Amino acid sequence: MSHDNNxxxxxxxxxxxxxxxxxxxxxxxxxxxxxxxxxxxxxxxPELPRRKLGKTGVEIPCLAFGVAFNAYDNxxxxxxxxxxxxxxxxxxxxxxxxxxxxxxGKFFDKNPEVRKKIFLITKAxxxxxxxxxxxxxxxxxxxxxxxxxDLYFGVHGLSHPLQLNDEMRxxxxxxxxxxxxxxxxxxxxxxxxxxxxxxxxxxxxxxxxASYNFRLMQDQxxxxxxxxxxxxxxxxxxxxxxxxxxxxxxxxxxxxxxFIKSGFNEGQxxxxxVLENKCITAACVGRENIEHLKQNVxxxxxxxxxxxxxxxxxxxxxxxxxxxxxxxCGNICDSVAAxxxxxxVMRYLMYYNSFGDTSTARQLFAEIPQQTRNKMLTVDYxxxxxxxxxxxxxxxxxxxxxxxxx
Numbered sequence: 001m002s003h004d005n006n007x008x009x010x011x012x013x014x015x016x017x018x019x020x021x022x023x024x025x026x027x028x029x030x031x032x033x034x035x036x037x038x039x040x041x042x043x044x045x046p047e048l049p050r051r052k053l054g055k056t057g058v059e060i061p062c063l064a065f066g067v068a069f070n071a072y073d074n075x076x077x078x079x080x081x082x083x084x085x086x087x088x089x090x091x092x093x094x095x096x097x098x099x100x101x102x103x104x105g106k107f108f109d110k111n112p113e114v115r116k117k118i119f120l121i122t123k124a125x126x127x128x129x130x131x132x133x134x135x136x137x138x139x140x141x142x143x144x145x146x147x148x149x150d151l152y153f154g155v156h157g158l159s160h161p162l163q164l165n166d167e168m169r170x171x172x173x174x175x176x177x178x179x180x181x182x183x184x185x186x187x188x189x190x191x192x193x194x195x196x197x198x199x200x201x202x203x204x205x206x207x208x209x210a211s212y213n214f215r216l217m218q219d220q221x222x223x224x225x226x227x228x229x230x231x232x233x234x235x236x237x238x239x240x241x242x243x244x245x246x247x248x249x250x251x252x253x254x255x256x257x258x259f260i261k262s263g264f265n266e267g268q269x270x271x272x273x274v275l276e277n278k279c280i281t282a283a284c285v286g287r288e289n290i291e292h293l294k295q296n297v298x299x300x301x302x303x304x305x306x307x308x309x310x311x312x313x314x315x316x317x318x319x320x321x322x323x324x325x326x327x328x329c330g331n332i333c334d335s336v337a338a339x340x341x342x343x344x345v346m347r348y349l350m351y352y353n354s355f356g357d358t359s360t361a362r363q364l365f366a367e368i369p370q371q372t373r374n375k376m377l378t379v380d381y382x383x384x385x386x387x388x389x390x391x392x393x394x395x396x397x398x399x400x401x402x403x404x405x406x
Contacts, residue, residue: 048085048300051281054235056183056206058150060119062275063300064088064237065293066286068360070096071103074288078107084297087117090209090237090284092156093136093143094125097363101143109145121209121237122149123156123187126367130171137180148180151207155186157344159330161198169204183207189240190330190343192216196225200232207235209284213243214273215318215325230279239284241274242267244354245324246346246397255317262310267292268299272306273314323391326350333394336383340376341368342394345401352404365405376402 048061065086071078081089091100101122108115122144124136133154141147154172155163164186172184185207188195192210199205208229216222229236245252252266259266274283285296318325330343345365352361365373381395388394 048297051278052235053183053237053281054207054229055233056235058119058183060088060282061085061300062282063271063296064090064121064282064284066239066284067091067100067104068095068286068357069288070099071288072099072106073103075103075107075110077288077290077293078104079111080290080293082111082114082117084293086293086297088119088121088237088282088284090121090239090286091140092123092125093140094123094156096359098139098143101140105144105146115146119150120144120146121151121153123153125156127154127156130167133168133171134175137175141180148182150181151183151185152181153185153187153209157190158186158188158195159190159343161195164198164202164205169202172204185209185235187239189347190328192328193219193222193225194331196222196229196234196236199234200225200228205234207237209237209239211240211328212236212238212274212277212280213241214270214314215243215322216327217274217277218315218318219327226277226279235281236279237282237284238274238280241283241285242270243318243325244350245321246326246349246392247324247353249321249324251317251321255313258313259310262307263304264299264302265295268295268302269306269310269314271296271299272302273311275300276306323393325390326392327390329389332387332389333384336387337381337394338375338379339372340379340398341372342381342384342398344368345376345405346392346397348405349397349401362405365401373402373406 048063050059051062052059063086065081065088067078067089068091081087089104091104093101095101104120122140124133127133127136137149137152140149152175154168158164172181175181175184183206185199185205186195187209189211196208196210199208212222212226226236255266259269262269271283271285274280287293326343326346328343328347330341333342334340345368348361348364351357351364376398379398381398384394385392
């Protein structure tokens with residue numbers, strides 16, 4: 001009988017999941033340690049595959065956990081994440097008005113031994129100055145009751161490489177000297193390729209968290225930038241791995257039906273495809289639902305490889321639904337939309353419509369200056385629409401944003 005390196009026997013896997021591939025049965029029974037008639041079937045906590053995080057040399061699980069929810073009132077999911085080996089946690093001083101970080105602090109206070117197991121990431125969301133970056137770092141450490149951050153994203157949502165200036169570099173050097181951060185980087189979901197290319201040329205950027213999914217990987221410029229980071233030792237953690245549309249469509253049902261026949265769901269397939277790129281250290285997926293966490297763990301434990309047909313189905317789906325997905329190329333639309341942050345608003349609509357995260361969507365929209373929000377209905381978006389590679393109905397979506405997010 002063969003055993004995978006995750007501690008779950010192949011025979012046990014087949015017993016619970018069947019030969020077709022991993023399923024929710026495997027997720028709910030094997031991961032919870034259900035008993036088996038086979039005394040040799042492994043029921044201990046599985047070990048997730050690990051990869052090196054660029055030049056940091058640190059090895060982390062290839063599944064990271066986005067704690068973008070009220071963890072203060074949802075402690076059980078943090079426990080489950082630890083139990084199932086999901087020990088890279090990504091949060092922000094912004095998430096749930098601080099209740100994400102406060103919840104992690106509450107968990108560490110009750111389980112102090114766990115802190116050593118967790119590779120902790122947080123972000124300086126909304127920081128406009130270096131002073132803001134430093135203040136947010138101090139606030140994050142106080143909330144989480146810790147003396148350092150493993151990986152600090154001093155820019156949350158980098159949109160232009162010019163933000164990676166010399167002032168930022170000097171702050172990073174001092175923060176590392178003070179031992180309040182171990183590693184530094186940024187997150188980006190706008191102009192991603194340009195931001196990644198810039199990171200590959202800066203020796204003080206350790207890690208980037210970037211949007212990367214079955215849609216975006218069709219862009220060769222982005223793939224080249226990912227490779228450049230990998231070649232120069234900049235670690236990459238993928239986020240937005242599900243490639244959700246601004247608003248769900250009927251095509252989603254066909255995609256789901258295809259992958260159910262393959263033995264896993266379309267969300268798992270999307271994670272598996274991202275992790276096929278060895279330049280990606282981990283896929284960061286954030287949901288506060290334990291069942292979803294199980295499914296994500298199951299996806300990275302499963303050894304079943306996507307078929308050529310599976311990949312073609314995803315590629316075709318990406319093409320057919322491209323007019324409902326914002327690729328984050330804000331350098332195109334934002335520059336011709338009279339100062340309206342079109343690409344950001346598109347993302348907020350995705351949170352609202354596809355993820356059902358209405359509070360975050362509205363909170364982010366409210367941070368857009370009032371003067372900008374006031375003119376969103378009067379701006380001529382025809383230039384943005386004509387230049388949009390995805391052919392998005394920009395004007396219509398901006399009206400929707402004002403009507404639903406304001």
